[in-house]
Amino acid sequence: MRTTVYQSHFKGHCADRDLADSPTSEHQGKRELVKMKRKGGYENQDAVNRGAWSAEEDQILINYVHLHGEGKWGQISRRAGLKRCGKSCRLRWLNYLKPDIKRGNISSDEEDLIIRLHSLLGNRWSLIAGRLPGRTDNEIKNYWNTYLRKKVEEKHKHNNNIPIELRIESPRCSKNTLGIAMDPTKSSHPVRCTEVMMPTRALNDSVDNKSLISASWNQNPFASTALDDHDRCAEGFPKHFDISDLFMTHEDCHFNGYACVEIPQHFGDESNGLNGAIGETWYDNWKNDDYFPLEYDVDFSLFS
């Protein structure tokens, strides 16, 4: 992995488009307030350096953190004479200067872990980074966007896997959108996941996936577990099972985050028998996977 410091000069954007045309003094005041807030307290943004950091700036920041510790980033310009906004300082320290940051290529083990965590957590890069010591969320995000995503998509295309659908609830969804299937990997917002729905092979064909799932929920929103729901599966309905079965070690825990797992297509083959495959082979293997031992897996308190 390269560690070149590029000489970049960012143009910046009109961050206050919504207020830019406001004619009143009230709006003017509000606009200035918003500007101040977004500038991180700088009264004159012209005095703030932007773009790539110089070695000298890095050293000032390092010295400052050694002296005063992390935090209070907004005070750095005043206390250390560094012409950078607080946000920029924080980012530079966390993503580049912090001593425990691991440099070098991401190993295949790390890559594997990122893929697994992403399928579990979605684009929650800070959580993913938290499980990879020395790696930053920015680094993982970049790595995913430039390399891993394509790799995973290519793999999925090749394997023709069937994604499990999720029954989700999100505090940011209005009530009438609750329960509508969505792809959690495309959202950055936390969702509460209460059930996993496993489409059968039939859903891959001409059937409208979402309407079938909605219908299924309406008819039987609290369906029994996958293991005793064989008939409905055979009819082409999604399978239900409580996601807590997958992650929980005790009843008090409630999974409240992302989950997006995939089942190889052959597990959905009617002749193979979805129930048996899930119950006896894949599910057990996945549950006992070294990467997700139950006692080490998701810190559920992070989601609540």
Next chain:
DNA sequence: AAGAGAGACAACCGCTGTAGA
């Protein structure tokens, strides 16, 4: 050799959450 396009990644932006006044 030169230009175009893709890849890589540092750094930005806007937004949200939270603590304290």
Next chain:
DNA sequence: GTCTACAGCGGTTGTCTCTCT
């Protein structure tokens, strides 16, 4: 309850480097 400052997050952008034609 409201306001303010700040930290943190994920999405996006801009520029440099590499590779291909």
